[in-house]
Amino acid sequence: MAAKAGDNPDSLMTLATVFCLRNLRKTMCYQGFRNKLCLRSDIFLPSEICDKLVNTYMELVHTDGNFEPEESFFQLFSDPRSTRLTRVQLREDFVRDRDLEAIRKQDLIELHLTYCNSLSSRSLKTLTCFRETLVSLCLFGCSHIFYRKGGAPLACNEDTDEEEDESPASRQALETDFNFQGFNRLRLLNLGGLPDEVDAETLLKPLKSLTSLDLSNVQLMGTAFLTQWKDRLASLVLYNVDLSDELVNTVVEIVNLRHLDISRESRRTSKFKMTRKILTAIVQRLVNLVSLDISGHVMLDNCTVPHFEEAMGRPSIEPCKSSIYPFQELKRPLQFLGLHDTTLCNVTHIPAYKVTGSKNEDQVLNAIEAYTEFRPELAHRAINQLFDIARIQHCSQLLRALQLVIAALKCHKYDKSIQVTGSAALFYLTNTEYRSDQSVRLRREVIQVVLNGMEQYQEVTVQRNCCLTLCNFSIPEELEFQYTRVNQLLLKILEPARQDESIQRIAVHLCNALVCQVDNHHKEAVGKMGFVKTMLNLIQKKLQDRMCDQVMEFSWSALWNITDETPDNCQMFLNCRGMSLFLECLQEFPDKQELHRNMLGLLGNVAEVKALRPQLLTPQFITVFSNLLDSKADGIEVSYNACGVLSHIMFDGPEVWSMEEPRRDTVMDKMWDAIQSWDVSSRRNINYRSFEPILRLLPQSISPVSQHWATWALYNLVSVYPSKYCPLLIKEGGISLLEKVLELESSQPETKDMASKVMEQCENFKEDPMETNHGQEVNYGQRG
Template sequence: MAELDDLFHTDQYVGPERLTDLCYKLICENLDIISIKGRRGHRILRKGITFPSEICDKIIEYAQRSEATEDDDCFFSIFKNLAATRLKHVKISNCSLTDTSVQTLVSHKLYDLELTDCSNVTEISIEHINANSENLHSLACYGTSMIIPSSLSASGSSNNYVQQLQYYGRDYQTRRYVFKTPNLKRLALAYVGIPSSEYALLLAGLMNLTHLDLSNSCNIDTFEFYHLVPNLVSLALYNVKVNTDPKSFVKNICQLKNLRHLDISQSCHKQGQFENPNKILSDLVTGLPQLVSLDIGGTNLAGRGVAERPINTNIEDTNFGQLSDIPGLASKIHKPLQFLGLYGTTHGACRRHDIPAKVVAGDANEDQILIAAHVCMDNKQELLQKVLSDLYHVFRFENCHRMDQALCTVLEAMEKHPAQKHIQISGSATLFYIVKMKEKGELVARMKKRIISTLLAGMSTHRDEETMMRNGCLALCQFRIPHDVMSNYETLVKVLLHSAKHSEPESFVQRIGIYLLNSLACQVEGKEKRLLGKLGCVKTMLELVEYRVETNIFDDVLEVAWSTMWNMTDETSINCERFLDEEGMALFLKCVQQYPHKEELLRNMMGLLGNVAEVEYLRIHLMQERYVTVFANLLRSNSDGIEVPYNAAGILAHMASDGIDAWTIEKPTRKEVLKYMVQAIESWDLNAERNINYRSFGPLLRLLDVYHTPPCQHWAAWALANLTKVYSFKYCALVVKEGGLEKLHTVIADSRPYERIKELANLVIENCCQYESHSDDVNVSHSVLDSEYLRLDG
């Protein structure tokens, strides 16, 4: 369907981002580049900077995607300098700007102004608009904004209220208009709640209007004020009750002879039920000769379908009704509508065969659903959430043929309506299936980033909604963590930490959140690890551990919480310090006492404490009899693997490396511990596979320099020998890179280390040499192959 393809432009996410987009993002994330903060926090454009409208409009657009508009009035004050800035087209949504900022914006003599869900804007802004309206062609106010006066009628109001209106120049009854915008072509005012008699006042003086949207408004009745807007080509009355006197409504609407688009769709079926629906629709369509687009979704105007076909006695008398499954549209058989909205119509009208329209919105198939979503996108939130639910079921139970269009649709819906919980829930569920079904590598980097950012925005807004958090986490699990989320690292950590702390204990949401946090703590550098600690990850993990210890619950969350702390303390001393400050050692002892045979748990805890022991100034906190006794006992652990005794030996090796004077406890003695260490090390299989990941051998190589205590060197040499033998492809190069071979040669040449240490050191050197030799052979082979190919090409 070519018409459907025209609605979506997925190619914008192919290739790298444009330089201009990157510049706008940089400016909006660092407003100090273009402005300085004045008193009271208001921003002032820097001297010497001048921006044309093309740049200013874009800055507002991109600022809303960042946190630049967090203090909205302060941000919009940048545009007070009319000599250095210029605005033309301004769209603002979900913003807390006030009338003051609206005054700043409209002082630029705007062409277009759109405000959506700007709840702090009041009717005072009307006067600011009127005072600067000479260029204004389009004005839209959607959602919860109170820009429309609560009452346009002074009747029934107190004298004091009337006096206030007169004082501020807003006695609408006296001046006989609301908007003084003579060149206005488009007006959208959703949720207008004024008496029917006051619409004449609201629309007074707007004779040039061609597009009018009064969706979700009250008291429209029969649209008797049609004569005020005679030049309309588009009229949207979504969710407006017009079935009280449909005959008069149709008569009045049909006076708009230029009307090309009419929307009378409903989300409430009660408001969409008409008597004699076939005749109402037929009269409406025949009375509007220019009509090419009609939305009757949620109504019964499409009739009952095939069963209502008239008997073909006289083709002229039946007005071709027998050729259409929608009797009221029989006159359009030979001149089909460009668009027909049938989403939610009674009797399944969108599933009929003979529909006189080129493009149909409905729920009969994937194309209709995508069209419906496009139509509902901006100001039909109730319908949009239903459409997204339909789209979700397409992915769950059927084969989706328009995955790229569906992806763009879902993302746009979630981005435009961040506060709508059900839109976010349905959208996130659909994103899970889309990302899961996409072939590996099919999603380009920019699209991945957009998906992740959109998910996180929804999760941040609805972080206490369990379904949203579950959907979001499951969708994020389809990406490479942490690689694909690095640009949103802090946001994701904050969301997951909140979920870990506030979701139901032992819930799926808590479990998956902890797994993601553990993934975020792994394979990242010190900056991100420090951020985890700064945001409270250590404290949160310990709270999860404490809950399970107190309730005597052993589950995977307990193990993963310790694993997360193990990962985030790796070569990150500040997080090790946080662990100690938060009484982590007390919980360590409790876990050892309650779960003495849980090998995975013990491994994770001992790995974490190994990181603590690597920090010289923190080892004093480990030098307590109750801790060292546990470490020594775990040296002789009879578990299946070597991870627990290996980590215990590492902790003790680092503690012993500080010398005899640093061993301040009486039991167990330093001599005993070193003896147990050597016995344990020699009992391990040098070919044992490991469940450990070293990013650096710095801590091990430092222990090779501890000549005053050879058992410390013994443990380090054994570790290097094991790792370079079993995982030569991974660790031999690391030994060479960090200067390990020089240290090993020095150990071999020194008389103080005993023979077994030197044997292990020699083994490490041999492993590294063999690996380098093999790598050279591979490189030579590749060179030969390349030469062969070059000769073949020649």
């Protein structure tokens, strides 16, 4: 049997790393002075393990809502004699100056800092501690690192235990003392987003041996300085850098370039026009080029071969057949060609193995892959195009598409536009059409990033998309591994008194599904989160609006489910004015059958709790239940549930019946009449996980009508749904209890007759278990 998409297990190294990070005090560390996390003295870890620990730690911090960061985590790596780091990737505002200072004694080879806006020029000083070993450095989006935070920054060799100033660096106090003097081994440098006030030429002048340089979104005062690396530079990224003839002329002098990126975010912002002459010069002069990105540029028409002159046959990557004139001069196809947001991506023959664009699914997925890490604005547009493909057409590379969207959502947890488009794409990529191809592991990854989005953004569109995506999963089964978290998030959505109607409806539906078919432990835990009160608040609001809609009905249905066999939740319902709301709903919406069924089902659960029944034993409530015995709403369901409530109350005996009206015998007569009127072959909209509440009413003579109701209920269920309920009744010892019904003198003849039929039905089922009578299964939507 073939493995499903995304089913590869984590490596043992990854599993062990995650376990250690979740259990630091039980594995590598102990609690030191002032609760400081300290490394055990017998721990010595090589760089392969230390790098994995730090980089996985950062991933967990940003992608796992259940993971608790450690204040002094980076201090564990302060001494290279016991913990050695070489390659570290840190991102987002979570990283502070003190974290970098903690690892200043390490001989780092690679240090990638991405969007670390909490770093100030103190960290620039710390960087100099790595100057003798650093080969690769990324400061992408770390614009605050070039500014001081209040006073003068600390030197890298200063020890301090004082609390650092957490205020952001002042944009006025530019750090002027730093340069790359002494970084002799540095080969790869990314300064994307360098502030305009910093002169790139002066900053880079000491670096003689660069082979890769990224100056994305950097304003260049001049371009000639780039030629100092013309014989060494293999990769140059000038994304969103204003092109000019001078800059192009400089670039084509860097003859050893293998990767050139002169793309822009959008054609709308481009004043420079990409001509056939410029493209030809790039191809002719940069003969080692294997990767070129010219996305977002306005292309003049003379760049492409007229359609009627194009080479015949299937799309080809051979340069000689290229539909783009300048690329016909390539010696071999490019490995990568960025044509996103250009007209060139639509031509037939493109001489490249991997092309970004919007023409087809392959180009769109390539764009997401290429631009996610450093260009969320482009990744956002590409994900939007993938959304259209999944919604209107068909996604043929499902695994790759899902993995790329998941990666984008993880990488840009704090980018609202990515979260909106990503969650929308996930909704279509996880629906029924694609479900059979997805592994449990992959679907769990989707759930994780969806919950991350819900956690981070209270914005309507993100919340709606995330809730809708969760509806594509089997609930509660597929969400059980995040059961507490998902319930907390949904209840938080439902907290505001006035919420977007569509989100409210979806969230209540999900809440209802989550408490359906789960064990009592889960229900009690959710009850303690405020589930009962939240549902009653929604009901109260709907009553104020005099509106009985799906939110109202789902809320009562959710309460029915969460109170099933959970006395604590039943108590909460009564404590939170639940009975008052029941009476108000009954009076305000007398004709809403579904509503009545849900409310009476819930009260049936309350009535099963002996300690709570006295609160139902009032003239007002008994009169209401008695009147509902005559209801024909939803078949027999409302009448059946009202009779069930009264059956449990009658079971407590005549001594608890202290009221004069209505009289106990009068109510019991109405119960007999109601039961006699029901069709025993009625199909039911109910699900019993256990018969225990019904079975306790059988072997007793206190209330024959309660005994009759219980016997009727069993006969109906084992007759209509034998394959489900015959085994359940046998398993729970129901047959011996029915035999006692036959032995009791107080049992009515019709009750004994029905009890015999139940036993006969179960006996027949044991002889022929394939018999399913009507052949339809019970509705699992209610009661548990």
